[in-house]
Amino acid sequence: MPRPIPLVLSDHHVARVPPADGLLHDPSWQMLQDDDLDRLAARLTDGRPRPVPIFAYGSLIWNPGFEVQGRRRATAIGWHRDFSLSLDHFRGTPERPGLMLALASGGSCEGLLLEIAVASEAEALRAILRRELVAHELAANACWIEVETDRGRETALTFYADPVDAPVLRLTVQEQARRLATAAGAAGSGAEYLLRTARGLEALGIHDEYIWTLQRLVAEEIDARHA
Numbered sequence: 001m002p003r004p005i006p007l008v009l010s011d012h013h014v015a016r017v018p019p020a021d022g023l024l025h026d027p028s029w030q031m032l033q034d035d036d037l038d039r040l041a042a043r044l045t046d047g048r049p050r051p052v053p054i055f056a057y058g059s060l061i062w063n064p065g066f067e068v069q070g071r072r073r074a075t076a077i078g079w080h081r082d083f084s085l086s087l088d089h090f091r092g093t094p095e096r097p098g099l100m101l102a103l104a105s106g107g108s109c110e111g112l113l114l115e116i117a118v119a120s121e122a123e124a125l126r127a128i129l130r131r132e133l134v135a136h137e138l139a140a141n142a143c144w145i146e147v148e149t150d151r152g153r154e155t156a157l158t159f160y161a162d163p164v165d166a167p168v169l170r171l172t173v174q175e176q177a178r179r180l181a182t183a184a185g186a187a188g189s190g191a192e193y194l195l196r197t198a199r200g201l202e203a204l205g206i207h208d209e210y211i212w213t214l215q216r217l218v219a220e221e222i223d224a225r226h227a
């Protein structure tokens with residue numbers, strides 16, 4: 001069995017990215033209220049499996065933010081991770097723009113299937129949709145995809161799979177690294193987000209070559225800027 005490849009990006013690198021003040025959300029957005037979230041949750045989960053399965057591929061792995069009834073490894077079929085959502089708020093500013101993870105068509109993506117605790121379903125779905133979709137302008141970015149688990153082929157709810165009505169930016173991995181090495185905003189830095197995601201995957205025994213390449217390049221960018 002091959003030895004795991006250690007991460008290069010570290011807390012030391014993250015600490016060297018200067019913080020930045022900014023906005024958590026785009027001020028032009030119409031934020032989703034509780035009634036909006038409940039209607040959206042009902043539409044998304046009507047006739048779907050229970051407990052509701054969420055496919056986590058980024059921050060939901062290390063910070064789900066809802067009561068989880070069960071966790072299982074899963075592979076999204078026909079999708080791969082891609083830092084393609086451009087940010088000038090949250091973990092970025094107009095002066096130091098950031099990137100967030102999405103799923104892009106093609107390939108495969110190993111992640112985690114999180115089952116929402118049945119007793120807290122309504123509260124959990126509100127929390128997930130408020131966090132992931134935020135506003136009416138982004139409400140189309142939830143969909144059901146096929147995943148493979150130890151139980152076979154299943155479906156799971158996920159977010160930002162080929163993003164809709166969102167600022168998508170297709171960059172090379174080197175260009176992504178240069179952005180993430182400097183990006184910061186009200187919610188923290190891009191390097192922190194990448195490191196926590198990589199560590200979450202590492203803890204599960206998942207090695208995503210793209211993420212491992214990106215974290216190495218971001219570490220090198222930060223080192224070069226502080227040489």
